[in-house]
Ligand SMILES: Cc1cc2nc3c(=O)[nH]c(=O)nc-3n(C[C@H](O)[C@H](O)[C@H](O)COP(=O)(O)OP(=O)(O)OC[C@H]3O[C@@H](n4cnc5c(N)ncnc54)[C@H](O)[C@@H]3O)c2cc1C
């Protein structure tokens with residue numbers, strides 16, 4: 202059985218300093234899988250771990266395994282640029298992402314784990330008349346949904362973020378921006394680790410290095426999974442495998458509208474604090490923030506083809522850097538330190554699928570594509586509800602797989618600004 | 622990040638091309654009789670395979686002609702290029718050993734990652 206984790210505090214820090222930090226209790230156990238669980242979550246990313254956490258916490262289902270083929274948080278959770286915001290255009294998305302943002306605001310306290318959530322504001326910059334109209338429309342939509350949002354003109358943008366180039370003589374001049382002050386960034390690894398520790402403390406088994414290779418079905422009901430560590434039985438299975446969702450859906454003949462593509466990010470050498478907010482631009486596709494270590498964190502675009510290779514084309518990086526340098530000429534001589542890709546599951550309407558399926562006991566949570574990190578706690582919350590009650594939560598009901606037949610798409614493509 | 626051998630122009634950088642997605646999706650013969658589910662399947666649902674995938678490409682910054690490609694999406698290795706209208710060739714290729722498996726050395730490194738079939 203799981204040992205109760207010792208609370209982290211300044212006293213535990215001092216105590217452990219005396220033994221050179223060599224005796225910290227592991228944050229979660231690494232058991233062998235049991236023969237059967239009440240619920241199994243496939244995929245140990247942020248969304249899978251929060252699903253297990255809220256199943257245990259809100260629905261009192263504690264006999265759960267999270268099955269991860271690599272290491273927890275090693276998928277898109279640990280590869281993203283951590284932009285968190287809730288200023289989406291449509292009511293359905295605004296409600297879903299705002300619910301998540303509220304959970305972010307209390308997360309470190311709730312988990313007793315510092316996820317370094319920093320509400321430094323996110324600015325979405327407009328460069329054309331069309332951008333201005335779109336962003337103002339979204340600003341008003343946000344106000345109607347009670348989501349904080351402001352419009353800044355060019356001078357106000359310059360005042361809020363002095364390093365930005367507001368010259369009107371560049372190809373895509375800054376004409377204004379929306380600002381959500383409650384938006385910001387967080388430490389991605391800590392989110393995975395904090396929820397893993399919290400879930401484990403309530404009895405959830407976290408099983409790493411274990412790939413799910415098949416899903417067993419009998420008379421329309423799931424009965425369990427086959428894995429590289431053997432057969433595990435369960436009557437409730439939640440699939441939260443991001444870029445690999447289609448691979449798992451194909452095992453049981455479920456058709457999903459997803460395409461998996463590489464999405465890249467890169468970080469620079471660390472420098473002193475220079476940019477204390479997040480700047481995003483849809484039109485020229487640049488977005489940048491600065492980590493607490495001082496690195497500029499820069500996100501690029503997706504490649505134009507499906508691939509599972511976790512690395513993208515250099516031409517994509519080049520496009521992004523070109524845009525970043527025009528917006529921030531003073532970054533032009535900075536060196537880039539690291540660069541990587543993740544495989545994102547892109548949905549035709551740029552909205553997620555959090556849904557039951559035609560197979561009893563099998564649930565899918567996917568399609569978050571390039572922008573699901575911000576939803577991590579909220580996604581787990583509503584997915585846990587869906588699995589526990591075999592019915593969607595009000596917040597994820599619109600994100601049913603059937604919307605592709607009914608035509609009730611939640612089209613956030615252009616609307617959500619840069620899709621992160 | 623790979624080269625594509627255009628049947629008309631020869632080997633060029635992938636950035637000259639546009640991917641048109643899954644190949645061999647046939648437009649419904651009787652559109653008026655289709656159910657909503659069948660429409661959804663035709664319009665939106667995709668195999669999105671990890672491994673050997675058949676897809677359409679267009680040399681958009683070159684000769685602007687379309688052709689079909691067989692590509693291993695786990696490694697980006699291109700196995701065959703054939704004309705639009707031709708039947709999909711039978712190709713096994715080096716599929717990942719397990720459905721979600723990753724290459725042994727790095728990702729996208731097809732020359733070293735999968736055991737070559739004899
Ligand atoms: C470069 C980049 C930048 C991004 N920037 C942002 C951003 O700024 N803001 C934002 O909100 N979002 C962003 N995103 C998107 C965000 O990262 C994802 O939407 C989110 O992290 C998805 O979380 P997840 O838990 O669903 O997926 P993941 O963290 O990918 O977890 C899925 C897990 O499933 C596992 N798995 C797959 N197949 C199997 C199997 N067969 N058996 C067992 N386990 C399996 C994988 O190993 C993986 O760990 C970005 C993504 C990328 C790649």
Ligand SMILES: [Zn+2]
Nearest residue numbers: 627630680684
């Ligand atoms: Zn050509």
